[in-house]
Amino acid sequence: MTRRLLLFAALCFCLLAAALYAAFNAYSFFSDDEDRPVASGHAGPTHK
């Protein structure tokens, strides 16, 4: 097992722990609370 693989395994573990912590607390970068739609609702289609 190379040193680089060990470092990568440690990185995977950290990412996994962070993801599970977020899942346990129901945190998400993609939740829509308080986000008003601004993309196209009042402007119509973006097609040109």
Place this chain on the structure above:
Amino acid sequence: MTGGKAITCPACGGTIEVRAAGFSVNLVCQNCGSILDVSRPEVVLIRRHERARTRFAIEIGKRGTLFGQEWEVVGALRRKDQIAIWQEFLLFNPYLGYRWLVAADGEWQFGTPLADRPQGDRNRVFWRSDSFSRLGRDQTFSTTAVAGEFYWRVKAGDTATATLFQSGETFLSREISEGEENWTQLVPVEQSDIEQSFGLDRRRLPKRKAPSGLMQFKAEPGLEQDDLGRMFLLAFAAAILAAIAMAVLAGPSTRTSTMVQVPVGGQIAPIKVGTITVRRPWQFVTVNADTNQFENRWVDLEYNLVDRSSEQSIDAYGLVEHYAGSDSDGPWTEGSHHGDTMFGHVPQGTYDVYVSGSAHGWPVDPLPNDAWGQVETINVWVEAETGTMSWGMWWTLVIALFAWPVTILWWRHRDK
């Protein structure tokens, strides 16, 4: 074994043994490090040095048996590229010629110079009915130290470009230096065999440079254990494990749904969709909105989760829109008749779900009543659900997990 003869170094006066007399062209004095030309009867000084000789992992003059043949170490080189430092030893047997031993990162390769040049293109070559694929990009390396004797003129500071081709455990190395191209076949040898045959000074073995452990994007010239496959496997396993764990942590599911009619050009007051229960300390709540088919309309939706115990409301907004038209490129459509809205970090409790909203026409709202006095409405089926997981978070994790190995893979193949 070899036809050795003694000469006197014109620089320091020391006695030097020429081990491959008649074959060697270049010789480095073991006493002072000066480079001598021994191809002619009179020894000529090429470059004078006054320094102690460089020490290598195998001493010059050592003899040993590899692959059933006896070899004598007649020369040694220390070389480096941007990433690694390694040592190469020139072996000589008067009946078989020259061979190489290459040591890097604790691994050894036995090299045989090729008389028959492999054929192929930049990325694949064929040699003796085997196909070899290019490994990584061209690497420029330099010679940093020289000891012993060689059949060509070599000195510290020489540079060359190497390319590796791989087939299983066998590598072909192509070195280009000053317009001359040399091919070498490299096969792995156990370090214990080298140690047993020649004896090793382990303190002199090339050491891995510190940054290479983290940032070694280029595969070592066939001498480094390639762990990229394991990295991908590890990332894949972590992604699967995360999906299972996130689904379990999302918790038990409850759902409620209803259908509302939203007038185009008008709005509706809050309507109760139903009641849901968040059973874990924190959960996601998603609200899915599906509408009937419409074109060039949008529906703004506002959702409220009202906690029955505290009367506190959590708000979020959704949008369903769909447009169609035609221009010089032909017909086009945009948007969807479906919209998802996610509430994050919703605390444990029982919630009444309300929906309100408004619908609009594009580019302007239509008249409130059509010719028959009917008001156009859009049917929206709203479903609120607990116990869902955030797939966006999972995909973010997947990207983070695979970023490193994919970057290494790209780096190795970026010039193909």
